[in-house]
Amino acid sequence: MSSYTAPVADIRFALHDVLGVEALFQRLGLSEATADIIDAVLEEAARFSGTVLAPLNSVGDEIGSVFDKSTAAVTTPPGFKQAYDQFVEGGWTGLTAAPEFGGQGLPHTLGVPLNEMVNAANLAWGNFPLLSHGAVEALKHHGEAWQQEVFLKPLIEGRWTGTMCLTEPHCGTDLGLLKTRAEPNADGSYSITGTKIFITAGEHDLTDNIVHLVLAKLPDAPPGPKGISLFVTPKFKVARDGTVGERNALACGSIEHKMGIKASVTCVMNFDGAQGYLVGQPHKGLQAMFTMMNTARLGVGLQGIGLSERAYQNALRYSRERLQSRSLSGAKFPDKPADPIIVQPDVRRMLLTIKSLTEGSRLLALHAATLIDVAHHAQDPAERERADTLVSFLTPISKACQTEWGIENTYHALQCFGGHGYIHEHGMEQLARDARITTLYEGTTGIQALDLMGRKTAASQAAGLKLFLAEIEAFAREHEGDADLAEFIKPLRDQASEWAMLTREVLERAARDPEEIGAASYDYLFYSGYVVLAYWWARSVAAARGKDTNLATAKRETARFYYARILPRTMAHAAHIRSGAKALMALDEALFG
Incomplete structure (x- = not known):
């Protein structure tokens, strides 16, 4: 099967030598993010991704997550829950989150290498905590004080996970067509009714509760996208004082059978009068949801980078080991019965394509992350606005190019293996299948x-x-x-x-x-x-x-x-x-x- 070792040296080069992040962090008042702390985070993230997550990648693909129709419960593959528990115990879920809600308060930029490593090691597993960060951002920027207090702490601690419930069977891109309804209740909550599809991590056995952020329309909503509101709707009801109550009126109806990321749970979610709370202003749900979507889009771009890196490492190893024919200019390894295929120009074309696109993309992703830190922490409002404008511009480039290049790169890597890349044994076909979804979800x-x-x-x-x-x-x-x-x-x-x-x-x-x-x-x-x-x-x-x-x-x-x-x-x-x-x-x- 394919293997993975985090490219710590290249990430260090990108952070310290190209971007000069330590000086940037000091200027932004993020003084705790010293060079020693940065390197410690990289080393420990590399250890966790390489020794805990990477060995589960093929397990997740072969076994997948299982849906029980009688209970509407989902069981993740062997080892997934244990890996998630270690992830939580290591404090990774709160690495960059605000300290007032239980986070470590480290720069957003440090979350990027972690996410790249997780995605390279086990993309399907990485989807479970992925959207929790987006839920945290949406609630932090748009939620009421009590919602932040009640929902952010367990999300940041990793005791709960989050989802983003947008798509419906008849509408994806055009959310103005959505039919999910929110009826006001006497206690200030709302009853959410409707069906959402393609909901990543909508049901699983990793945590005790799941926080769904749901787009729906109020009775007085104007037509089209201007009539959409956002509601926080947990799997188990949560009172305003944080008390967790009975099971909410929502359930997973089925999970999709997919080309790749088979361990990632892609759910049909049915809401049948589920209790939810309005997040932000009525009819302003898209504004709050875009906070989640922009975070998720940059995160999906990292999936393309992670898959490219893993594919490259395995193709490079194979190209150095596989003996076939001789170099066109004469034997390069005359002591061997044939030269390794890395001497062939076309193999080098594929390897260098992957290498150049992956290492360049890594800098693009890290630069975008530094802009987010500037937008959040710079003292000068003009500097914050400039950073926000630039990262908004770079977000669609990052998401689309890095994922499309991820498909190109995993196919080049598979091609380096020849026929051996097409069979299950080497794990390259899984990387190619897993990569395909990244250009589709989150836009x-x-x-x-x-x-x-x-x-x-x-x-x-x-x-x-x-x-x-x-x-x-x-x-x-x-x-x-x-x-x-x-x-x-x-x-x-x-x-x-x-x-x-x-x-x-x-x-x-x-x-x-x-x-x-x-x-x-x-x-x-x-x-x-x-x-x-x-x-x-x-x-x-x-x-x-x-x-x-x-x-x-x-x-x-x-x-x-x-x-x-x-x-x-x-x-x-x-x-x-x-x-x-x-x-x-x-x-x-x-x-x-």
């Missing part, structure tokens, strides 16, 4: 593309893009005349210039034809992602100078590969963007058949 790639092109660019006058382009230009000016970085600075500047030009062209066309936004969005998303990674690869080369010689050489040569072989993908995306909407919209729908 498909197409939805992320529309979000980036529509809301984050057209509607905001490209505010986030302008901030990122300013970062690129500041880096280029800092290293102007630096011969050691010249091979990266000029093409990076050229790409940034074209990025700005493409944006103007799309917005100008969209002023005449709104279809241009949708027609350009997918390619604009990936064009953006490739330029963002080009920036981080240039930063990596600069940061690696003066470090360990092998590290500096590896970063430079991988960056050269990225600029030569991956960044040119932008040319095709630019051509697609410039082709406009006509080629997509001209064919009458009746002629598709």
